[in-house]
Amino acid sequence: MRSVKLHARLLAVALLVLGAGSIAYQLLVQDVPLTESESDPVWVVDTQLSFQARPNTPIKARMYVPPLNSGFTALNESFISNNYGVNVNRENGNRLVTWSARRGEGQQNLYYRLMLTSRFADPALPPENGPQFRPSPELKGAERVAADALLAPIRQHSADVETFVSETIKRVNSEDSDNVRLLLGGDHSPENRARVVDLLLAVAHIPAEPVHTLQLAESSSQQPELWLRTFNGQNWLYFNPADGRQGLPEDRLVWWSGEQPLLTLEGARASKVSFSVHRNEMSALRLAQSLRSQDASSFIDYSLYELPVPSQQLFRVLIMIPVGVLLVLLIRSLIGMETLGTFTPVLIALAFRETQVIWGVLLFTFITAIGLSVRGYLEHLKLQLLARLSVVLTFVVIMMALISLLGYKLGLSTGLSVALFPMVILTMVIERVSIVWEERGGAQSLKVAIGTLVAAILCHLLMVWKPLVYFVFTFPGVLLILAAVMVFMGHYRGYRVMELVRFRAMTEEGDR
Known part of the structure; x- marks a missing residue:
């Protein structure tokens, strides 16, 4: 007997571990939303390119656009133009869009829109290993002296590439150095400071590459921010040349890298590029469904959400049946309430989905009472x-038809849904209640019928609770946990709540 109990407990533990592990995998690895109402920010980046076309001249506008592997999930990408050809290709690790037209007149506007989110995104792919050495540029005269004077203390206060770059940025942003002012040449813009930082790093044979990023923050007007990155032999290190911050923030979208300008324009003049970023909120579940419609990777690929919509609706009902069965098991084993079997309350609860609880109880009570009268006769x-069951079943169908017809005449749609009650279940309920009546009396049969109705009502309320339906449907591993609890309950031999209440009276009499 002990070996059997041990076997059952090991099985329950195995089911529990498998179910919990499945849920943990979906939450931590697949990034499945825990609740249906969980939402994520969706960033909408709008880029407007405006220019004045030259008469009777072919137009070609080439502009860098973000790579799609930068740690964000692209939901939609649109190139909006009027009578322009669009071509996107890759160049030196960047993506470049080319708008072209045979001719244009007057003011021209081209648009690029990108919708992205961090949900379901793969980690950003690092660039390929970069160079660790570059030749020093030729500097002469005062510039050479200023560069050597700045690099001498930088070398003394740095231990590796990371600290060397940080110290260089710190020195270039100092306003007290005459050497820095000489190299800046009166231009204190962030772009020129980044140029001087890159110049000093080049003199020290440290390769660096400018990276242009856009901040994902609500803004109606924004321009790409310049960062620098260098390769230390193992990883790429990012630095802000304006303040020396290291590490690219998570809200930064890399737009393009390199010294090339954002826009190259032929056949036009007076160009202007403006950026705006807006934040929207979207349900995480809708995000996954949107990705699935684009054949992109999401948790829906290996879940019940991949089924056709009619099948999903069916399984949303079926997958909740074990929840109702477990509730009936707990009611019978722990509380001690008697019902007409384990599955009858669950099947009645399914019928309540159409009739609702109040009308369902009234219809169930009425049909059962009439059926008991027919069965008694x-x-x-x-x-x-x-023969008795056949006649009772026939009268149940007749009563269903009459109630449906009466409800239709009175304009009550609830009366029509009575036909969804399982006819065989109602017939068997009538038969079993009558048997209990004969064997144990009318009071006991009434008690069992009321217990069945109460259990059915509780099962219905639990099985239609939307947060629970979503959780069980999205995380089917819950069913393994339910099975583990059922196995544990299979060896429960303790007192029930109703037995404790009944025995309390005996204990009080013994104390007297």
Whole structure:
């Protein structure tokens, strides 16, 4: 006996571990939303390119656009133009869009829109290993002296590439150095400071590359921010040349890298590029469904959400049946409430989905009462079991038809849904209640019928609770956990709540 109990407990533990592990995998690895109402920010980046076309001249506008592997999930990418050809290709690790037209007149506007989110995104792919050495540029005269004077203390206060770059940025941003002012040449813009930082790093044979980023923050007007990155032999290190911050923030979208300008324009003049960023909120579930419609990777690929919509609706009902069965098991085993079997309350609860609870209880009570009367009369006729059940089933169908017809005449749509009650279940309920009546009396049969109705009502309320339906449907591993609890309950031999209440009276009499 002990070996059997141990086997059952090991099985329950295995089911529990498998179910919990499945849920943890979906939450931590697949990034599945825990609740249906969980939402994520969706960033909408709008880029407007405006220019004045030259008459009777072919137009070609080439502009860098973000790579799609930068740690964000692209939901939609649009190139909006009027009578322009669009071509996107890769160049030196960047993506470049080319708008072209045979001719244009007057003011021209081209648009690029990108919708992205961090949900379901793969980690950003690092660039390929970069160079660790570059030749020093030729500097002469005062510039050479200023560069050497700045690099001498930088070398003394740095231990590796990371600290060397940080110290260089710190020195270039100092306003007290005459050497820095000489190299800046009176231009204190962030772009020129980044140029001087890059110049000093080049003199020290440290390769660096400018990276242009856009901040994902609500803004109606924004321009790409310049960063520098260098390769230390193992990883790429990012630095802000304006303040020396290291590490690219998570809200930064790399737009393009390199010294090339954002826009190259032929056949036009007076160009202007403006950026705006807006934040929207979207349900995480809708995000996954949107990705699935684009054949992109999401948790829906290996879940019940991949089924056709009618099948999903069916399984949303079926997958909740074990939840109702477990509730009936707990009611019977822990509380001690008697019901007409384990599955009858669950099946009645399914019928309540259409009739609702109040109308369902009234219809169930009415049909059962009439059926008991018919069954009692048939018992008086001494009919055999099969014939008796057949007649009761026939009268149940007749009552369903009459109630549906009456409800239709009165304009009550609830009366029509009574036909969804399982006819065989109602017939068997009538038969079993009557048997309990004969064997244990009318009071006991009424008690069992009320217990069945109460259990059915509780099962219905639990099985239609939307947060729970979403959780069980999205994380089917919950069913393994339910099975583990059922296995544990299979060896429960303790007192029930109703037994404790009943025995308390005996204990009080013994104390007296």
